[in-house]
Amino acid sequence: MSRNTIRLILVVGTLSIIGILLIQAYWVIKNYELKEKEFDLTVRLSLKNVAENILKYNHNSSPLVDPVAEISPDFFTVKVNDKIDSNLLGGLLRNEFLKEGIKTDIFYSIYDCMGKRIDVTGMVCFDSTSTCTATVTGNLPHWNYDNFYFSVYFPEREKVLLSGMKLWLISTIVLIVLIIFFAYVLFVVFQQKRLSEIQKDFINNMTHEFRTPISTILISCEVLKDSKIIDNPQRLNSYAAIIERQAHRLNQHVERVLQMAKIDKGNIQLKHEQINIHDLLLEALSKLNSSGNNESLTIEYNFLAENPIFMGDRLHLLNIVFNLLDNAVKYCEKDPKVIVTTEENNSDIVIRLADNGIGIALEYQKKIFEKFFRVPNGNVHNVKGFGLGLNYVKNIVKAHNGHIELKSQIEKGSIFTVTLPRNK
Structure with missing residues (x-):
């Protein structure tokens, strides 16, 4: 239909x-x-x-x-x-x-x-x-x-x-109940159709995201099976690096799906430890480098927080910073540039990431954190994904009792602001 x-x-x-x-x-x-x-x-x-x-x-x-x-x-x-x-x-x-x-x-x-x-x-x-x-x-x-x-x-x-109007009042109440029931059924039908479309898009995107690195790995393996490649160590290392990058890419996809499954079940278990937010940001950049997605990325750091120590889950916080940096690279039509700023606001520590990407229209900015949601128009279709990253970011920030805000303009870029209250 x-x-x-x-x-x-x-x-x-x-x-x-x-x-x-x-x-x-x-x-x-x-x-x-x-x-x-x-x-x-x-x-x-x-x-x-x-x-x-x-x-x-x-x-x-x-x-x-x-x-x-x-x-x-x-x-x-x-x-x-x-x-x-x-x-x-x-x-x-x-x-x-x-x-x-x-x-x-x-x-x-x-x-x-x-x-x-x-x-x-x-x-x-x-x-x-x-x-x-x-x-x-x-x-x-x-x-x-x-x-x-x-x-x-x-x-x-x-x-x-x-x-004297009991019959009319009863019939009106019955009519209202029937209309509410009809509206609920209609809502459920459209909700199911929307979920069906989301599931279809998710399977298509996941198939594409898995097929590309698998195909690359298979091709590289075919090349490595050639006995003559031993005589060319530089070429051998190049294909081994390709396999490593694509394996990392596959692992990231699998981890993302597993993380969202845990969140849906309410099984987020944070392991609180002392973290230096500045070191965490640099580590996220290093992780992005290993994925091979930032060949032309420029990052400017403004570390203004005098006390960057925070008690939180290192792995999950590293993942949310990586997701935001990864999106800045993927959703940019020119050489991507990200300005990373840290600040202190009373007892909170603030992380702000501003990029020069394609931006997000105002009508989609409230929906962008919903699970499986992807902006339906423009260049977003050129970038494959599951629509899970920002939903994961929001849930992890919320699990740390923090909140995330978005300001964006089309063709001018986006600014994501993550506010994390310190754990006294």
């Missing part, structure tokens, strides 16, 4: 998921608005019936014209042209709302316009096992004409509305 096809599937799948979520959200909101209207209408009708029953109880035949006023979605006032008995009001409220199937606590107040005061307050509780506790948010309105009215407040209005 091509990359464009995968991207198309990803885009279509993402847009489909967003569309489904938007449609679901739209219908949930519409259903909630419908429940609000239904609750409002039911409350108005029930409160009007309560007001009419109060007048019947008082033998008052005065007509009621639009007695219910909605002050807020959970607060209503009801005009009654007569005195209101608090016990009667509580019973009527309970009966009317039970008829409509609304079982939510109601806080009510009776306002006496003759005395300009709130005469009585009370609660109607539908759950006998709970204690009604609620307060009215805000003040009761003061009307400009004399009348008797009562107010009702629903402290759990939102709970009532949501309880």
Whole structure:
């Protein structure tokens, strides 16, 4: 499956998921608005019936014209042209709302316009096992004409509305779970495809990296089998040196793979010993010389650290410096030059390697330390490798409680800064 096809599937799948979520959200909101209207209408009708029953109880035949006023979605006032008995009001409220199937606590107040005061307050509780506790948010309105009215407040209005939407809420939760599961499956599929591509690239690169030195060694061995070569010691030594360099190269590849296997298993065992960082840097250069990869390499040393002694693992630290120097040589289109600087920063020792290589684009600088990652464009394709070196460097630095930073510009080179805290 091509990359464009995968991207198309990803885009279509993402847009489909967003569309489904938007449609679901739209219908949930519409259903909630419908429940609000239904609750409002039911409350108005029930409160009007309560007001009419109060007048019947008082033998008052005065007509009621639009007695219910909605002050807020959970607060209503009801005009009654007569005195209101608090016990009667509580019973009527309970009966009317039970008829409509609304079982939510109601806080009510009776306002006496003759005395300009709130005469009585009370609660109607539908759950006998709970204690009604609620307060009215805000003040009761003061009307400009004399009348008797009562107010009702629903402290759990939102709970009532949501309880009527259980099916919608459950379906929404199920939909979200399914979308999360689908996204996870999609992630796993693409991750597996990426790992498959990485594995394929790794095998191809490893095959090439092993085949080249092996072929060189085989050719050199064929030459050495010639009996006449004994008469030419210079040529004999030359081919023996070739075999030695290629054997070192093979050994480095094998060691690199084995080191990463140990890191993956969490089997990094550091052997702490006293190290002179300056001597270590010179040793890394000597190791690079023996590999035959630095014919035109120029190294400038700025050893500014007054105390270069560090407690760490000599072998692993030597390897990370070698990897950084080796990359500086391989990823350079001209004569490679590396400026190696050591500094002291409080209790830390800092190693900085600046090269004049091809540089790394900003978009890849955070990924460059990932295992198997190799910059996909430009001259990087001309250099074979496993994509393990910088990941190994980062893990070893981290194992020493340090950190590594990268600054790079295309065609201007890269600067790797390794900061190692001293082991007190």
